[in-house]
Amino acid sequence: MTHTxxxxxxSARRMIDTYDWLHVRPKELSCxxxxxxxxxxxxxxxxxxxxxxxxxxxxxxxxxxxxxxxLLDALFPDDTLPRTPVNNFLQAEPHEFLFDLNSFFDESKTxxxxxxxxxxxxxxxxxxxEWAEPGAIIITANAGLKAxxxxxxxxxxxxxVIPGTWRDSQGNHEVPCVLINxxxxxxxxxxxxxxxxxxxxxxxxxxxPLPIDAVKKGVNWPxxxxxxxxxxxxxxxxxxxRIYPPSKRQNRATSSSELFARxxxxxxxxxxx
Numbered sequence: 545m546t547h548t549x550x551x552x553x554x555s556a557r558r559m560i561d562t563y564d565w566l567h568v569r570p571k572e573l574s575c576x577x578x579x580x581x582x583x584x585x586x587x588x589x590x591x592x593x594x595x596x597x598x599x600x601x602x603x604x605x606x607x608x609x610x611x612x613x614x615l616l617d618a619l620f621p622d623d624t625l626p627r628t629p630v631n632n633f634l635q636a637e638p639h640e641f642l643f644d645l646n647s648f649f650d651e652s653k654t655x656x657x658x659x660x661x662x663x664x665x666x667x668x669x670x671x672x673x674e675w676a677e678p679g680a681i682i683i684t685a686n687a688g689l690k691a692x693x694x695x696x697x698x699x700x701x702x703x704x705v706i707p708g709t710w711r712d713s714q715g716n717h718e719v720p721c722v723l724i725n726x727x728x729x730x731x732x733x734x735x736x737x738x739x740x741x742x743x744x745x746x747x748x749x750x751x752x753p754l755p756i757d758a759v760k761k762g763v764n765w766p767x768x769x770x771x772x773x774x775x776x777x778x779x780x781x782x783x784x785x786r787i788y789p790p791s792k793r794q795n796r797a798t799s800s801s802e803l804f805a806r807x808x809x810x811x812x813x814x815x816x817x
Contacts, residue, residue: 545667547666548608549662549754551764564660564661564662564666564674564678564709564716565658565659565660565661565706565707565708565709566599566602566604566658566659566661566722567656567657567658567659567706568656568657568659568675569601569655569657569726570619570648570649570650570652570654570657571649571650572599572600573597573599573648573649573651573657574597574646574649575595575596575597575598575600575642575645575646576596576597576598576642577595577596577740578593578594578595578634578645579594579595579638579667580593580634580635580638580641581593581594581635582594582667583670584670585671585672586668586670587670589630589633590719591659592607592608592609592667593608593609593612593634593638594606594607594608594612594667595612595645597680600653600692600748601748602748603677603699604659604661604678605664605667605675605677605679605773606676606677606679606680606683607665607667607680608665608667609631610631610808611680611681611683612682613627614682614683614684615680615683616630616648617675618654618657618658618683618684618685619648619649619652619657619685620648620649620654620687621654621686622651622737623640630751637641639806642660646662654685654758655704656685656704656706656723657683657684657685658682658685658707659681659682659683660680660681660682660683660707660709661678661679661681662678662679662681663675663678663679663681663683664678664679664680669747671717678715680688682707684707691705691720693721693732693737693761694721694722694764695722695728696733697769698722698724698786699726700766701722701724701773702722702724702725702758703722703724703725703728703730704722704723705720705722706720706721706722706723706727706805707740708720708731709721709722710731710733710738710800711797711798711799711800711803712800712801719731719732719733720732724729724773724777725742725777727741727742727777727780728740728741728773728776728780729741729742729801730773730801735760735761735784736758736759736760736761737758737765737769737777738756738757738758738759738800739753739756739758739769739772739773739774740752740754740756740757740769740776740804741753741754741777741779741780742807743780743783745786745788745814746787746788747788747791749791749807750807751779751788751807751811751812751814752780752804752807752808752810752811753776753777753782753783753809753811754775754779754808755804756804756808757772757775757776757802757803758799759767759772762791783814785813785816785817786811786814786815786816786817787815787816787817788810788811788813788814789808790813791813794806
């Protein structure tokens, strides 16, 4: 198990975990080992790096050159690192490169990096096995799903537009979202906005201090949204210092609405110090 410093663990509680997506500040990332090669199915050693990206105590496997470069490009989207020199340095001196990688996390000016997790190959396997936990399948600093209303909201509240997943009876839907003040998460479903504060407790579990609100995009919806955002921000602030008992592992929620209800139920189980 990779060891992380207490400061990293504390700061990682600001990470936003929304279904398959993690949204994290680069300074909350760390890595203690990177391998520059792995064996393929023919047991030939190939130049496909892999690393265990740590977000506090949360581990995300980054496997392969494509995801490795997606991470670096997300750290420096406006001034990308040169491919050939970096690849050569990694292959020649992986231990030295590790120091640079952790420095990159501190030097990055990207507000948030978005990581979508899913099924990935096991870098230790030569028979096509899958990694035991969800690994990175998308890493980006660009929401990619720009929506005019999300941009408007982000500009007004000094937030950022991020990608997200909404799950309902029709399946998973990639949707644009807005993150405000590191805790208020807004999902844009087209005709309405789903608003709620969410944060990680000391057990690494998502907690919502209020049930979610749905704001329909009718007349004067920006004014209504303003009051809803303020209410959720205040609730998140009032919840600081609250203690939560560990929860039992549950089956994966079948919808976003069910997941959000569980996260609010977990908040109700907590208590103030």
